[in-house]
Amino acid sequence: MNQLAATKASPIWHFFSQICAIPHPSKHEQALSSWIQHWANEKGLAIEEDATGNLKISKPATSGMENRQGVIMQAHLDMVPQKNSDTVHDFTTDPIRPYVDGEWVTAEGTTLGADNGIGMASALAVLDSDDIAHGPLEVLLTIDEEAGMTGAFNLKPDWFEGKILINTDSEQNGEVYMGCAGGVDANLNLPIERKAVTSKEAALALSIRGLKGGHSGCDIHLGRGSANQLMGQLIRHLSQQFDIELVTVSGGSLRNAIAREADATLRIDADKQTELSEAAQRFFAQHSKLLAVQEPSMALTVEQTETTALPFTESSATQLLNLVCALPHGVIRMSDSIEGVVETSTNLGVVTTEESNVSIQCLIRSLDDTGRQQVADQHAAIAALAGATVSFDGAYPGWAPNTDSVAMTTVRETYQSLFGSTPNIMVIHAGLECGLFKAAYPDWDMVSIGPTIKFPHSPDEKVEIASVDDYWTLLQGVLKAIPKAA
Known part of the structure; x- marks a missing residue:
């Protein structure tokens, strides 16, 4: 310096x-x-x-x-x-x-x-x-x-x-x-239930790394990937092919930063580990092609791990995955009056798993207060369908x-x-x-x-x-x- x-x-x-x-x-x-x-x-x-x-x-x-x-x-x-x-x-x-x-x-x-x-x-x-x-x-x-x-x-x-x-x-x-x-924080909370026991012998840790992230306002129009969105889509895809149990999912650290990293832990039958890992990498490779220009360094790792935490019930896991996959992320609308300027956007910023609930933090931005309210209403409707609650705070003009x-x-x-x-x-x-x-x-x-x-x-x-x-x-x-x- x-x-x-x-x-x-x-x-x-x-x-x-x-x-x-x-x-x-x-x-x-x-x-x-x-x-x-x-x-x-x-x-x-x-x-x-x-x-x-x-x-x-x-x-x-x-x-x-x-x-x-x-x-x-x-x-x-x-x-x-x-x-x-x-x-x-x-x-x-x-x-x-x-x-x-x-x-x-x-x-x-x-x-x-x-x-x-x-x-x-x-x-x-x-x-x-x-x-x-x-x-x-x-x-x-x-x-x-x-x-x-x-x-x-x-x-x-x-x-x-x-x-x-x-x-x-x-x-x-x-x-x-x-x-x-202007903007407003959308804070979603989904109560979850966990199984009393697990029948799955093996545990796998999934990690998404290498995304660029960035400012959820200045960079939202660039089309960068959200690690939270990608992880939700990946696990939901795997749950439709394999009998898995979801133990934890987390990603991002700030509601005003595009999530660069996400992690999840799954339980599965021991003889299905390799097959699931290969299926996960195939799915991720397909999405990597979609984001090849903006996210050339994105990567997925699937590794054996140890966990004593009990998994979600099937219904709780389904609710969460549907919620994460349904929540919008990115540009919602470009401005009609100012060429090249984003009018309204939302950022799927932080996902955190605790013992009995999963919390999700989003930041909604708009040049127009009506546009901001429309997207807030959309978050509220999606939350209601998933059985989650939502609160809005920190609104600023x-x-x-x-x-x-x-x-x-x-x-x-x-x-x-x-x-x-x-x-x-x-x-x-x-x-x-x-x-x-x-x-x-x-x-x-x-x-x-x-x-x-x-x-x-x-x-x-x-x-x-x-x-x-x-x-x-x-x-x-x-x-x-x-x-x-x-």
């Missing part, structure tokens, strides 16, 4: 390296928050923490910029904790290990946290600088964006004075976002585009001046916090920018070095170009 000290965006990399050194997964941001508060106090910056854990850092305007409109730079403190199955890492205690890989920065076997660590680092870099021109500046760092948007939900009114908010949570250089999807936005116009014109081309003005199919901010600050004029980040929410996450340079150049130019206050 030392070689990044020679880049234009070296101030960002300086702070990003320090952010990576402090564990900060969702729900565990306090260590990073404390470090930032200590740093701000040493810099003589005014910093406050609200009852929820959000941070506000204020910095006066630089000389000659006192009459500009006040700006809030915003990022979230937390990161998504995802790792490869063969990576030993505790996100609550171990630092992220970033390294330069050609034109990119990535991490060793885990998510990098460029989402939203680069944006957070850029805010700290502006606060730290003595030579970046800006008007009255406030920085908002929210908690728990990735796991529930707790900070945004509980942002108190009348805390900030600025009127223009720059969200730093976008992930494509050359794109300016002025709207985003979308961020409706404002075609008269001064913030968007300033970013667009600054980009054109700096780079000689027009940025794409976009609506993103992801849950930015901007829509929630409108509840406490309905008059905020908001825009979202950021560098190019690939495969967020997965261990393949990486950020393009050159795009961080461009983002840093654009951010400084925008701050300097903010118009005068009315």
